[in-house]
Amino acid sequence: MKRPESKLTRQGTEIKGVINDYSDLRKVGFENYEIRHETYALAQVIYFILTGRKGEFTREKNTELKKFILKAVSANKEERFTSVKEMREELIRVVLPSLKSEIKC
Structure with a gap:
């Protein structure tokens, strides 16, 4: 929501952020923005935090992490979280346990 006195935002903004599902937002418009656009972006942040890499989802060797990320960024919004x-429940229940065996401390 645009606050009239704010100098940080402007009215008519359609896209926010740089890791959002930009292609879908261009089709449906920002007024149809929903949580599945957020889970798309959040998955990319989670992937970067866990791996230190960005955008290499299809090359991911950990099967559970790969399935998690590909579900979250699916081109078909209906397949997303x-x-x-x-998303949190699957991350805790499935993904993190699968990563524990890979982490060497």
Whole structure:
């Protein structure tokens, strides 16, 4: 929401951020923005935090992490996580345990 007195935002902005699902937002418009656009961006941040890499999802060797990320960034929005809660639960239940064996401390 644009605050009239704010100098940080402007009215009519359609796209925010740089890792959002830009191609879909261009088709559907910012007024149809939904949580699945956020889970798309969040998955990329999670992937970078866990691996130190960005955008190399299809080359990921950890099967559970790869499935998680590819679900979150699926071109078909209906296949994506429907909430951050659902995403968090799968990350904790499936992905993180699969990564523990790879982490050497």
